[in-house]
Amino acid sequence: MRIDVLTIFPDYLAPVREALLGKAIERGRISVGVHDLRDWTHDVHRSVDDSPYGGGPGMVMKPDVWGEALDSVAAEAAETPRLVVPTPAGVPFDQRTARRWAREERLIFACGRYEGIDQRVIDDAARRMPVEEVSIGDYVLVGGEVAALTMIEAVARLLPGVLGNPASAEQDSFSDGLLEGPSYTRPETWRGLSVPDVLRSGDHAAVRRWRREQGLERTLRRRPELLDTLPPEELDEHDRAL
Numbered sequence: 001m002r003i004d005v006l007t008i009f010p011d012y013l014a015p016v017r018e019a020l021l022g023k024a025i026e027r028g029r030i031s032v033g034v035h036d037l038r039d040w041t042h043d044v045h046r047s048v049d050d051s052p053y054g055g056g057p058g059m060v061m062k063p064d065v066w067g068e069a070l071d072s073v074a075a076e077a078a079e080t081p082r083l084v085v086p087t088p089a090g091v092p093f094d095q096r097t098a099r100r101w102a103r104e105e106r107l108i109f110a111c112g113r114y115e116g117i118d119q120r121v122i123d124d125a126a127r128r129m130p131v132e133e134v135s136i137g138d139y140v141l142v143g144g145e146v147a148a149l150t151m152i153e154a155v156a157r158l159l160p161g162v163l164g165n166p167a168s169a170e171q172d173s174f175s176d177g178l179l180e181g182p183s184y185t186r187p188e189t190w191r192g193l194s195v196p197d198v199l200r201s202g203d204h205a206a207v208r209r210w211r212r213e214q215g216l217e218r219t220l221r222r223r224p225e226l227l228d229t230l231p232p233e234e235l236d237e238h239d240r241a242l
């Protein structure tokens with residue numbers, strides 16, 4: 001299996017070459033490429049982020065840099081990779097997923113920072129490869145690197161010849177309670193994909209409503225069990241109408 005990781009902190013992935021995983025790499029059971037996202041920037045400051053459309057705290061990672069980086073890394077091998085995006089708004093990662101991914105020939109982990117990656121990067125990539133936005137738990141890290149390390153380890157240990165005793169693998173086992181919706185930053189249109197109008201309307205109430213709706217729709221789609229655990233007063237009649 002070949003695994004590639006895109007990150008602005010390549011050194012964060014150093015542990016992947018230690019211990020059990022390091023030995024599996026030395027033995028050729030798995031190959032791991034770690035790539036610095038800033039290698040695909042073209043400005044003197046090597047910018048990878050910009051302010052979010054619709055306002056709000058933090059910065060969003062730029063689609064153009066990510067688009068070039070993913071195009072380049074995906075093209076490094078013939079096999080179509082599966083793109084994994086660690087995010088607290090993702091589908092829960094579990095052992096069943098690890099087992100499924102262990103059958104893949106290639107995985108690419110896109111490690112976001114700040115408020116995340118412009119949603120269009122994921123939407124664009126999905127035109128060319130399978131994409132999974134995955135969470136290792138209902139908590140927020142500073143970036144996706146630690147989650148990527150966690151999932152890489154969970155998958156690699158299932159590969160033949162990685163664990164000392166193969167039998168161990170065979171025998172082993174989330175502010176408003178909703179997932180966040182998609183994020184966008186400049187440019188307004190990128191690869192034919194545009195930022196939703198409401199985020200450019202300047203109508204803060206409408207933006208808040210839209211983000212709630214997006215969060216509700218995403219939660220309903222990805223984590224319906226989170227709605228069951230919401231206190232009844234949390235969902236107003238507008239929410240329930242969705």
Ligand SMILES: NC(=S)c1ccno1
Nearest residue numbers: 088135136140141147
């Ligand atoms: N819970 C996950 S996967 C995450 C990624 C970034 N922050 O939290």
